[in-house]
Amino acid sequence: MLLDKHSDKKHRGEGLNALKNSDKKIYELMRKESKRLGVCEEYHAGQFGDLKEADRQVYKLITKEYERLQNTLQLIAAENQCSRAVLAALGSLVQNKTAEGFPGARLHGGCEVVDRIEQLAAARAKQAFCAQYANVQPHSGTQANQIVLTALLERGDKILSMGTDQGGHYSHGMKESFTGKFFDVENYYLNKQTFLLDYDAIRQQAIKVKPKLIICGASAYARTIDFKKFREIADEVGAYLLADVSHISGLIIAGAHPSPVDCAHFTTTSTYKPGGPRGGVVIMGRDRDRQIKVNGKNTALWERIQKMTFPGVQGTPYFNHIAAKAVFFKETLSDEYKARQFKTKENAKWLAIDLLDLGYDVLTGGTDNHMVLINVGNLRKGLTGLVAQKCLEECGIIVNMNQLPYDEKPAMVGSGIRLGTPVVTKNGMGNKEMDGISGLIDAVLKEVKIIGDSEYKIDGSFKEQMKNKVKELCGKFPMR
Ligand code: DSN
Numbered sequence: 001m002l003l004d005k006h007s008d009k010k011h012r013g014e015g016l017n018a019l020k021n022s023d024k025k026i027y028e029l030m031r032k033e034s035k036r037l038g039v040c041e042e043y044h045a046g047q048f049g050d051l052k053e054a055d056r057q058v059y060k061l062i063t064k065e066y067e068r069l070q071n072t073l074q075l076i077a078a079e080n081q082c083s084r085a086v087l088a089a090l091g092s093l094v095q096n097k098t099a100e101g102f103p104g105a106r107l108h109g110g111c112e113v114v115d116r117i118e119q120l121a122a123a124r125a126k127q128a129f130c131a132q133y134a135n136v137q138p139h140s141g142t143q144a145n146q147i148v149l150t151a152l153l154e155r156g157d158k159i160l161s162m163g164t165d166q167g168g169h170y171s172h173g174m175k176e177s178f179t180g181k182f183f184d185v186e187n188y189y190l191n192k193q194t195f196l197l198d199y200d201a202i203r204q205q206a207i208k209v210k211p212k213l214i215i216c217g218a219s220a221y222a223r224t225i226d227f228k229k230f231r232e233i234a235d236e237v238g239a240y241l242l243a244d245v246s247h248i249s250g251l252i253i254a255g256a257h258p259s260p261v262d263c264a265h266f267t268t269t270s271t272y273k274p275g276g277p278r279g280g281v282v283i284m285g286r287d288r289d290r291q292i293k294v295n296g297k298n299t300a301l302w303e304r305i306q307k308m309t310f311p312g313v314q315g316t317p318y319f320n321h322i323a324a325k326a327v328f329f330k331e332t333l334s335d336e337y338k339a340r341q342f343k344t345k346e347n348a349k350w351l352a353i354d355l356l357d358l359g360y361d362v363l364t365g366g367t368d369n370h371m372v373l374i375n376v377g378n379l380r381k382g383l384t385g386l387v388a389q390k391c392l393e394e395c396g397i398i399v400n401m402n403q404l405p406y407d408e409k410p411a412m413v414g415s416g417i418r419l420g421t422p423v424v425t426k427n428g429m430g431n432k433e434m435d436g437i438s439g440l441i442d443a444v445l446k447e448v449k450i451i452g453d454s455e456y457k458i459d460g461s462f463k464e465q466m467k468n469k470v471k472e473l474c475g476k477f478p479m480r
Contacts, residue, residue, distance in 0.1 A: 018084035023327045025120060030092050030323065032113050070479060071471045072396040073437060077247065077371035077420025078219070080275040081427070081479060083331060086324045090277050095320035100310055102137075114319045121322050124329035125281055128253045131261050132288040133302045136325050137309050137317040138280035141246045141270030142171040145215075146178065147282060148242050148266045151301075151308040152213055152292070155182050160202075160211035160239070163187035166405045167220035169244060186211065190221075190405045195363050197221070199229045206237045216264070217244035220402050220418055222348075222367035227263035240265045248369050250274030250422070253332045254341030257369060261285040265301065271321075275337075275422065276328030279321040282309075340425060344370045347421040350431045354438035363404065363416070370420050375404055377415035382450045385414030391448040391458050392417075396470035397441060413453050427477040436473060440466065 020027045052059045074081075094114060100107040103115035118136060125134035138144035153159070159179065162168035166189055170177045173185030186209045191198040206214060214237075216230045227243055234241040243260035249269035251257035260267050262285035271279040282305055291298040299307075310317075331337050345368070352366045361378035376388045385401030392399055403414040419441075424433065444466060449457040 019088040019327065022083070022085040023089075023330050026089060026117065026323055026326050026330075029113055029117050029120075030089070030094060071474055072398055073440075073470055073474060074423035075397065075399045075419045075421070075437070077418050077422070078273055078400075079420065080250075080273055080422040082272070082276055082324070082328065085327050085331075086277050089324035089327045090320050092320050092323060094323050095318065097319045098316050099319070100316050102306055102310070114322075117319060117323050117326060118317070121326035121329065124326055124333070125283065128329045128332045129249075129261050129267070129283050130259065131267075131283045131285055133282075133284035133305075135282040135305055135309055136279075136322050137314060138268075138282060139314060139318060139321070140278065141244065141268060141273075141280040142169075143313060144268035144270075144280035144282050145169075145171040145242070145244055147305060147308050147313050148268060149179060149183065149213070150312050151304045152240050153183055156184055157213070158209060158211040159183050159185045159213045159215060160188060160206055160209050161185060161215035162218055162221075163189075164219075165403055165407065165411070166190050167218040168215075169217070169219045169246070172215045172217075172244065192406060195405050196223060197225065199226065199233070202230075203233045203236070206233050206239065210237055211239050213240045213242060215242045215244060216260075217242075217246065217248075217268075219247060220371070220373060220404075222352075222369055222371050222373055223364055224257060224368045225260075227258060227260035231263040234265075242266045242268065244268045246270040246273050247371065250332070250337075250341050251345060251369055254338040256341045256345050265290070266305070271325050271328060273422075274328075274332070275426070276331075277321050277324035279318070279325055281325070343430070344421050344425040347425050347430065347434050348372055348419075350434040351419060351421060351438055354435050355441070358438060358442045360442075370422055372419045373402060373404065373416055374419070375416050376445060377409070379445060380450065383445065383448075384409055384453045385416045386412065386454050387448065387450060387456045388417045388445055390454070391456055392441065392444050394458060394463055395440070395444045395466035396474075397437075397444065397466075399441075409453070424477070427474075427480055429477050433473065433477070440469060440473075 097114045098108055099111045099114055103118050121136040122134045125136055138147060159173050161172035164170060164174050171179055173179045188202045188205050214234045216225060231241050241264040243264035245252055245260055245267060246269045248257045252259050261283055265287040267283040269281055271277055284302055288302045289300045292301055292304055348367045348370050352362045352372045356362050361375040363373040376383045389399055389401040399417045399419055401414040402416040402418040403411045404416040407415050409415050447462055
């Protein structure tokens with residue numbers, strides 16, 4: 001019951017107040033949209049109570065998720081925790097607006113307010129990334145990539161990208177994804193000894209393959225990416241460069257990782273990984289106005305991106321998500337956000353050092369970003385990433401298994417786990433807690449009885465003991 005109350009409070013009035021306090025512009029635009037529909041502020045303020053009455057089952061499940069998040073350690077590198085102001089914008093009635101097209105050129109009436117929301121979100125995204133163009137309509141990072149690929153390539157055109165088995169993303173050309181279906185994809189590989197990007201080898205491969213597009217950026221790579229080198233390679237072979245920086249975009253905004261914005265022709269990111277709402281963006285720097293020939297006619301790259309967003313790939317944008325992106329990009333301009341990105345990176349570094357001290361095989365010997373990759377197969381014979389993920393989860397530590405470069409285990413088993421520090425950092429944890437977390441992980445992985453690639457046993461009382469320790473730690477750092 002107490003939990004119910006907390007959950008209620010978190011979702012109900014506090015969200016709207018947080019929005020009012022943190023982002024007056026978006027709040028006022030929403031009020032205006034509310035008035036246009038003849039409703040008042042309470043329309044939004046009561047929404048969580050409405051859910052409780054209308055659908056007890058979903059309400060209870062959300063409460064359970066709140067409880068799970070409060071009592072377990074969130075160490076998934078692809079997750080973050082948005083602010084209540086972002087949640088409030090997500091839950092707002094601008095989601096009801098249908099309006100295909102872009103501000104000033106929509107296919108529907110009544111767009112005065114959503115046009116301003118979208119313009120504000122794009123302006124703030126440009127400011128955050130020091131960019132010259134921002135498209136805030138993509139529904140996700142994958143769709144942002146889809147838009148760029150559709151804008152540049154014809155069926156069968158060549159892409160050079162990093163495969164998922166090396167740490168790349170599905171939307172960079174995996175056979176089963178749309179990218180692999182429609183385009184001719186070649187993968188580049190990490191150095192087999194160092195597990196680092198090998199720019200000389202990528203250059204040689206690019207000269208041989210002559211791709212129309214090179215994609216850089218990864219889902220599982222813990223070291224700095226040299227976007228300048230990638231651009232030199234792309235220029236040498238006459239290819240476009242797409243940097244998908246979903247995992248590290250928060251660090252880039254804060255200056256904690258070099259920016260690709262003026263190196264790559266296109267930069268994409270999901271917006272939830274750096275701590276905003278679900279969604280994506282396409283960003284451009286100095287290549288914004290570069291011309292591309294389409295059906296014999298010259299068009300600016302940014303215009304091509306607009307056209308391939310709608311009607312190319314998407315229909316109506318999600319205006320609640322766009323409003324939430326505006327709120328989030330404003331947050332990224334604050335000193336608090338920027339400092340947190342550096343802290344996130346520092347925490348990952350500490351976690352890596354602690355685990356190395358405990359005898360773990362940390363890939364590349366450490367990290368330059370928010371994630372740490374560990375080869376658990378080298379810790380204990382027969383221990384797989386899948387077993388590590390499952391037994392850690394039973395003890396309240398949430399991570400994901402990861403296939404490592406040149407892994408002998410299949411993708412759904414893997415030899416590794418990937419840890420990330422955005423959520424624990426957001427909730428205020430620091431070096432001391434990283435020390436504690438590595439000790440907890442170590443205790444579980446050394447205790448578990450390995451039976452097979454996915455089977456294991458863990459003693460019941462040990463599990464309860466660990467869960468309580470995790471709960472105690474999380475209790476000191478409640479969700480912010
Ligand atoms: N790319 C996935 C991950 O890194 O877990 C999420 O999109």
